[in-house]
Amino acid sequence: STAYVEALRDALIPRHELWFAYTMNDPAAREAAASSLRRLVNLPFEADDIHLTTGGFAAIALALKAVADPGDEVVYSLPPWFLYESLVLEAGLVPVKVTIDPATFDLDLDAIAAAITPRTRIVILCTPNNPTGRVYPAATLQRLAAVLDEASARTGRRIYIVSDEPYNRIVYDGAAFRSPLEFYPHAFLAYSYGKTLLAPGQRIGYLALPPAMPSREEMRDAIRTLQFATGFLFPNAVLQYALPRLEELRFDIDLFQRKRNLMVDALREIGYRVSRSEGTFYLFPESPIGDDEAFVRILAERGILVMPGRIFETPGYFRISLTATLETIEASLPGFAAAFAAAAA
Amino acid sequence: STAYVEALRDALIPRHELWFAYTMNDPAAREAAASSLRRLVNLPFEADDIHLTTGGFAAIALALKAVADPGDEVVYSLPPWFLYESLVLEAGLVPVKVTIDPATFDLDLDAIAAAITPRTRIVILCTPNNPTGRVYPAATLQRLAAVLDEASARTGRRIYIVSDEPYNRIVYDGAAFRSPLEFYPHAFLAYSYGKTLLAPGQRIGYLALPPAMPSREEMRDAIRTLQFATGFLFPNAVLQYALPRLEELRFDIDLFQRKRNLMVDALREIGYRVSRSEGTFYLFPESPIGDDEAFVRILAERGILVMPGRIFETPGYFRISLTATLETIEASLPGFAAAFAAAAA
Structure with missing residues (x-):
């Protein structure tokens, strides 16, 4: 800033x-x-x-x-x-x-x-x-x-x-x-x-x-x-x-809370299992398929970059960072939906 | 700068x-x-x-x-x-x-x-x-x-x-x-x-x-x-x-060389044993008395701050830093002379 x-x-x-x-x-x-x-x-x-x-x-x-x-x-x-x-x-x-x-x-x-x-x-x-x-x-x-x-x-x-x-x-x-x-x-x-x-x-x-x-x-x-x-x-x-x-300097906590709510609600609506983070700017949803690295690649094909749970020694999950803008996060939601559908297929 | x-x-x-x-x-x-x-x-x-x-x-x-x-x-x-x-x-x-x-x-x-x-x-x-x-x-x-x-x-x-x-x-x-x-x-x-x-x-x-x-x-x-x-x-x-x-950015090597020469020549004239540094902005003269920490205190009483050789595991010497201005260095010379005389006394 x-x-x-x-x-x-x-x-x-x-x-x-x-x-x-x-x-x-x-x-x-x-x-x-x-x-x-x-x-x-x-x-x-x-x-x-x-x-x-x-x-x-x-x-x-x-x-x-x-x-x-x-x-x-x-x-x-x-x-x-x-x-x-x-x-x-x-x-x-x-x-x-x-x-x-x-x-x-x-x-x-x-x-x-x-x-x-x-x-x-x-x-x-x-x-x-x-x-x-x-x-x-x-x-x-x-x-x-x-x-x-x-x-x-x-x-x-x-x-x-x-x-x-x-x-x-x-x-x-x-x-x-x-x-x-x-x-x-x-x-x-x-x-x-x-x-x-x-x-x-x-x-x-x-x-x-x-x-x-x-x-x-x-x-x-x-x-x-x-x-x-x-x-x-x-x-x-x-x-x-x-x-x-x-x-x-103030961190804009309200903005990040809006981003978190937007993302958690949208992911749950799609069908992801994700808990509502109480803090940090991360979410840690379950991968819809067991192989989190494969799922991270499916997201990457849709332009969405997240980290596989395996990096955190926790396979079966992935980490989303909410540091992108609200607009970018909104724009990513169709990609999350498509990836979920692709994983289910 | x-x-x-x-x-x-x-x-x-x-x-x-x-x-x-x-x-x-x-x-x-x-x-x-x-x-x-x-x-x-x-x-x-x-x-x-x-x-x-x-x-x-x-x-x-x-x-x-x-x-x-x-x-x-x-x-x-x-x-x-x-x-x-x-x-x-x-x-x-x-x-x-x-x-x-x-x-x-x-x-x-x-x-x-x-x-x-x-x-x-x-x-x-x-x-x-x-x-x-x-x-x-x-x-x-x-x-x-x-x-x-x-x-x-x-x-x-x-x-x-x-x-x-x-x-x-x-x-x-x-x-x-x-x-x-x-x-x-x-x-x-x-x-x-x-x-x-x-x-x-x-x-x-x-x-x-x-x-x-x-x-x-x-x-x-x-x-x-x-x-x-x-x-x-x-x-x-x-x-x-x-x-x-x-x-x-250029280091003013000429200025530091002038400071070194001024100090080495003056110290030698006073009676100190000191080699002419080939590099760095330090001089490492012999202490005129064996106890370099005592001599450092004698210099400090005259407003001159140097480090005793003992800090460098080399008793009997002391270290002068030439980072002070040329004017400050010139102004210190009577103090070095007085300390040398005091140590000899």
């Missing part, structure tokens, strides 16, 4: 001699992010809890490195974001995947509990979930916290949550987003500005610590040190200076 | 809908970097040899991860850049430090040869050297290549060079810079734009492969994959778009 470009162009005008010098965790940027996070998540985050990173990937990578030792296990639910596995493996850790409740896309807490071993160190959550659009409810997060407390006590080693929340400002129907950090203090919040600003190439996000995290000061130091030692995972100076203005 | 700011402000104006989308190794940026590198280093680099990174730290971190396995040894000479150790340790590798020739600041090839074990996988070089200002001569690099070829044959495992070259465009007296890559194809070139543009907070650099590197295609793939898996170590989109114009 114009406001986005103007904010960054303005941040490029040097205010002092050291404007482009090494810039790590610019205090005004941290405070703007903490203030925004306090409004979203009902916890008293401080500016120093915010570790500015080159986007969400970097925030997750830092959290993994901060608490896990090589060989530790990292549990996450399918369908996962497709780069969790490579981030986990590159950190020298072991991915352990569990399924979700296929009817509701909610976390399967029994499956998580059963996957925990003495080597489990981290559970990664993504809420609102990419690709399912599920926003995990408070009751689920509360029970998960109890499961992890109990398991940590049993194994004698604290299990941490890494909460991957790039969509935490994209929640529909006025629903309240609840962060896992509200329920469990041994948790990290990874955020990226790429989604709400629709500018993922610009690489700014953060890793936040909750106020109640034990040894929070030591953890802050450890993360700052890791930001250097893993390749200087700080965002560039200008993005940091622009952050207070970027925080003020 | 104004031209720098203008180049970036211009790159912020979107040319198409996906201007701020995920941007990895923008082709025009790669080609601009490869073309510039072909002029500097007499090797036929291709655009695909350039892996754009969030600065030099990230480039070195990627090279370490690309070829070394946990527990492998990484050899480098003292004084090192002060973050080699944390980059090496964070990659799960073992730092092995060797001394240099204290009279010439040249590499001590015998010391390097003696440090090699069957676990040695990488030798890091920094040329022109921060902090000594030494530019390693062709003959030294040629002999180093022979040492590493011989050692690799002996251990049965190839030893790689990581050539850390953020100052390779900052060489004085018309001297020719020679990259280690010209002499040894199992080598990576890590570059940062932060130094010549005096904008280290902006986080853009690259890791380049030499055309003669064996299995270059596989190495390109491995590095691109690592860029994701270590936290998305790609520079932000706008910096990538600006790169062709940033490559055209």
Whole structure:
């Protein structure tokens, strides 16, 4: 948007001699992010809890490195974001995947509990979930916290949550987003500005610590040190200076909600089984034929680009992104209908 | 500079809908970097040899991860850049430090040869050297290549060079810079734009492969994959778009050479022992008293900020940066004289 470009162009005008010098965790940027996070998540985050990173990937990578030792296990639910596995493996850790409740896309807490071993160190959550659009409810997060407390006590080693929340400002129907950090203090919040600003190439996000995290000061130091030692995972100076203005830009949630409703209603009318995403700008319908990759090709022949569920280790589904314009989405509906008919034939 | 700011402000104006989308190794940026590198280093680099990174730290971190396995040894000479150790340790590798020739600041090839074990996988070089200002001569690099070829044959495992070259465009007296890559194809070139543009907070650099590197295609793939898996170590989109114009900006080498000469001549007249840097914007004089940290404090009392040799694991020296203006440098000379007198007293 114009406001986005103007904010960054303005941040490029040097205010002092050291404007482009090494810039790590610019205090005004941290405070703007903490203030925004306090409004979203009902916890008293401080500016120093915010570790500015080159986007969400970097925030997750830092959290993994901060608490896990090589060989530790990292549990996450399918369908996962497709780069969790490579981030986990590159950190020298072991991915352990569990399924979700296929009817509701909610976390399967029994499956998580059963996957925990003495080597489990981290559970990664993504809420609102990419690709399912599920926003995990408070009751689920509360029970998960109890499961992890109990398991940590049993194994004698604290299990941490890494909460991957790039969509935490994209929640529909006025629903309240609840962060896992509200329920469990041994948790990290990874955020990226790429989604709400629709500018993922610009690489700014953060890793936040909750106020109640034990040894929070030591953890802050450890993360700052890791930001250097893993390749200087700080965002560039200008993005940091622009952050207070970027925080003020509004994502047009109403427009995306209209797109979601339009698409869900139309798909259901055609005959697709699809749940109404509670958040994110994704839908995750069932493929009308078992082979989701074949169905993605059928859609592609009609000019519709979606991702097969197999990429998310969840065959039989596909992911629709609603970032196209309302007009483009409307224009795609006949193609979705024709593809459904072709698949049925 | 104004031209720098203008180049970036211009790159912020979107040319198409996906201007701020995920941007990895923008082709025009790669080609601009490869073309510039072909002029500097007499090797036929291709655009695909350039892996754009969030600065030099990230480039070195990627090279370490690309070829070394946990527990492998990484050899480098003292004084090192002060973050080699944390980059090496964070990659799960073992730092092995060797001394240099204290009279010439040249590499001590015998010391390097003696440090090699069957676990040695990488030798890091920094040329022109921060902090000594030494530019390693062709003959030294040629002999180093022979040492590493011989050692690799002996251990049965190839030893790689990581050539850390953020100052390779900052060489004085018309001297020719020679990259280690010209002499040894199992080598990576890590570059940062932060130094010549005096904008280290902006986080853009690259890791380049030499055309003669064996299995270059596989190495390109491995590095691109690592860029994701270590936290998305790609520079932000706008910096990538600006790169062709940033490559055209000239570093005022004459000004820095005047600063170097002024400072070296004045320091020597006062009584300091200091070699005339061949490159970089640093000088690395001997401390007139053994305790370089005490001497740094004596200088600081006179308003002069330098770094003690101890930070570079080389006690008895200190590092001067010539990034201040010529006027500031001239104004500092009485302080250097007074500190020398105070140290002698």
